[in-house]
Amino acid sequence: MQFFVNSHLHYQISSPATILCSLSCVRTPGQLVFDESLTTSRQGFRTDLSVGPEENRFTKLEISEPGELTVQYQATASTQVSLQPISDVKIEDSPTLHASVIPYLFPSRYAPADRMRAAANDLFGHINGQLNQALAVEDWLYSHLNYQVGASNEQTWALDTLEHRAGVCRDFAHLGIAFCRALTIPARYVTAYAFQLQPQDFHAVFEVFVNGTWYLIDGTRIAPLNGMIRIAMGRDASDAAVATLFGGVEGMGISVETMLSADENDVFTPITREDLRSWGKVLAMG
Amino acid sequence: MQFFVNSHLHYQISSPATILCSLSCVRTPGQLVFDESLTTSRQGFRTDLSVGPEENRFTKLEISEPGELTVQYQATASTQVSLQPISDVKIEDSPTLHASVIPYLFPSRYAPADRMRAAANDLFGHINGQLNQALAVEDWLYSHLNYQVGASNEQTWALDTLEHRAGVCRDFAHLGIAFCRALTIPARYVTAYAFQLQPQDFHAVFEVFVNGTWYLIDGTRIAPLNGMIRIAMGRDASDAAVATLFGGVEGMGISVETMLSADENDVFTPITREDLRSWGKVLAMG
């Protein structure tokens, strides 16, 4: 499918500040990005950077004069997903440790898997096979957590979410990642533009690596699984925050639009988790 | 200087297990590694991997039969350090954000910098310049923490160490890293073989990135600063644990030897932090 994304970040600068944005969509074999622009409402020193193993695309803005600042990103992205019968995924109990996935087994700031082994084994240890465990995690998140704006903040980690049973997409993803890593399933955090997400916003999901493929997991069920456009990937939100602020700057709001590309003649048929289950399939983003 | 290192890890295997070791010294422009061997006391499936941006060298061992296992690593490594006058390091208040250092600004599992801003600013915010702040962190660690084996465990993070004021080298490094990142100083964790460390063991220190160079910081003062041989680097111990265990395996002990290479005619003159301060210099490992 081909999507058009358009996002704005608004800031108030009070003294010299640096803003590190992650708005630009990563490029992957399955995700083409074109007609892209990142513009700012004011002059400043700008650097574009590719960061980390996934080549997340950060833009660093250094602004010295006080005032308002808006950062706008626009792009057209063509994505593809693939569906695979669950029964075709080999049952495996321990991960295939490609070098690239090893860091996704390690505990991270918001997904302290080392502190969740007892809970993960208690809840999911009896399930046979890593893919089935990950799907059980997805179901658990949906049925045990309340999607609740304001229940968490930017310091919330998976242990808090397990305690409070409430959070937003970021929190669902962190708890799911922590459970999966505690079960020795490599898991990574993904920020995305998400078509038909209501209200329009950035989204966060995660992926698990089983038998050589990263499969998409989203315990929130708030957006179609085939309408995601990847922005960034990482261990958790610390790697892929939409913006990290230094110095005299305060966030004043965001807006996000994700729509079908104007050129697109395809009809978008949303794929939900219920669809996948009824088909006995899992989905991998390209 | 040229060093010879020799380490053993001992395990008891009870059921099929995977061991991910990080014993092999990284190769850097300033650190040559040769005459290297990693051997195991038993047959098993072995894979050597280079992981992450620093190309840490992991060995994955898969063992299915119960019994004892010893992993031995031996190597000769040639290292160099450089000294730089503190006064030559440009005073900078915000980091030069090379793409490669950005991840070292982010909070990580054991160094949750996002939760230490108030303490860091309270203790170090009044100090002028990032290098001076990092050196003040080093002094604070030395004067406020007790080096105490048993005061921490593998889940201990910087907030615990700040609370308990006690720990081992790993804990000193994590707290220092968290303070530095909270001050917007990129900081990374380093595991090392350390010459003249008593008792002989692996060591952990950290480095801060100021004005384009990684400078060594060690709040423990338990080993000469010019006797380190890097094993691995990462955000914190989750990236660079000497061993990560999966399945039916239990650690039974380690031994480490770090000595001057037999071929070496140089005389080793230890450089301590006190030396550096009296010279007005900082040290960078190669």
Next chain:
Amino acid sequence: MQFFVNSHLHYQISSPATILCSLSCVRTPGQLVFDESLTTSRQGFRTDLSVGPEENRFTKLEISEPGELTVQYQATASTQVSLQPISDVKIEDSPTLHASVIPYLFPSRYAPADRMRAAANDLFGHINGQLNQALAVEDWLYSHLNYQVGASNEQTWALDTLEHRAGVCRDFAHLGIAFCRALTIPARYVTAYAFQLQPQDFHAVFEVFVNGTWYLIDGTRIAPLNGMIRIAMGRDASDAAVATLFGGVEGMGISVETMLSADENDVFTPITREDLRSWGKVLAMG
């Protein structure tokens, strides 16, 4: 002085609920309470209880029908304070352990003194004498914490406040209590009506027991120290919450008025901490 207090608690009942209120002023040798009424806007099953060693006065309301509920408390209270020269308080390094004060040395839910010994000793251990330590704690709270509504919630404990350096009166008191107990100074939490507190609200302070007397400590400096009318005392807010809710009930707001009694001819001269310091005195509530 003689004060008139008038408070309202507003609730929405959705299903059978129990509300445990602590609005009524305790009676002490130095605090007379008269012309008192606690009324509810609706019928329900009501029990008045004296709870705990300080005989805090709780009212339990059991309401079964849905709807709104207002609880109103009015009273006139006559209070007295005494001032004592700091120099007359014997320097003591360990507490005089009256049986009644022993529980105020123990850690409690929001004041985990056992986890704050290192920080307390680091900050205050060098100060000579328990009263001087408590006054240094009061100053530290004032100068290191921001009084900030919304920075905390009902689960916030002293470790959070130490981390965030921000909170409301309750948080200032909990952190102060934890520091004092960590220094082996008995400390108790006090909820109070506070004259000239702006905006009008309930207040929380604490008292330390030195040489046989409970002295008032308030790190917030937001209300005169001689305008407090005690409501309840306890180890921390868990003992003295204004209201504890069970079942189908939600808080809809409060209002508090504390004014000079209409009968009162005395002129109220506020005593601030700065006054006390300039006089070299400490204040004890009656």
Next chain:
Amino acid sequence: MQFFVNSHLHYQISSPATILCSLSCVRTPGQLVFDESLTTSRQGFRTDLSVGPEENRFTKLEISEPGELTVQYQATASTQVSLQPISDVKIEDSPTLHASVIPYLFPSRYAPADRMRAAANDLFGHINGQLNQALAVEDWLYSHLNYQVGASNEQTWALDTLEHRAGVCRDFAHLGIAFCRALTIPARYVTAYAFQLQPQDFHAVFEVFVNGTWYLIDGTRIAPLNGMIRIAMGRDASDAAVATLFGGVEGMGISVETMLSADENDVFTPITREDLRSWGKVLAMG
């Protein structure tokens, strides 16, 4: 039954120290204590105190000279238990709030019930009636926690035990208390001498208040339920620690003996939880 108890606490004094011991058995309507002695191996200043609502019996020892100290307590205690058919206990969903039990609903240092509501409701919320919930908590503790010496320390609270799924009697009790209070069941901590506990030691259990009676709950199943002699009761271990140390003193070990009284002709028939369940009964200590 009549028991003889004999306990020793050993200390090393390095500088002036205060020791607050809780070794002496409380007196209750169902527990008579006679032939009692508490002796110390050295001279010092000693005060006996009755503390708190349960009149726990503390002994305060002030020792100024360095050296070894042994505290010995001996007593004979006559206890009684009563059994009640579970079916006779009225099903109640909210507590009968006697003034004396209200503090046992509040969160405390080691039993932060306010942070365990989600977990408690998830695990036990579907069970009908407070007594049945408490018995389900007892079963959960037994089946989900490992009794493991060394898995916890004196700062361990119920959230840690829920995370680690391991601990000693104290930890089992704290987690059970926290679960029960989160379910609005008053719960209190009890330290006890326990007959036939192997190895001989102090024990910790808890009691829940349902329909006017405190029923004994012990998730450890390591000692007969009718062989407990109460030492102290409180909100958690902070109220009832066997010893609290101030100043220059270090614990060097304890020994505990609990045996049938020499005068006793009765035969002791141990009552286990399995017995109670097969009989459909619960047990209350006198």
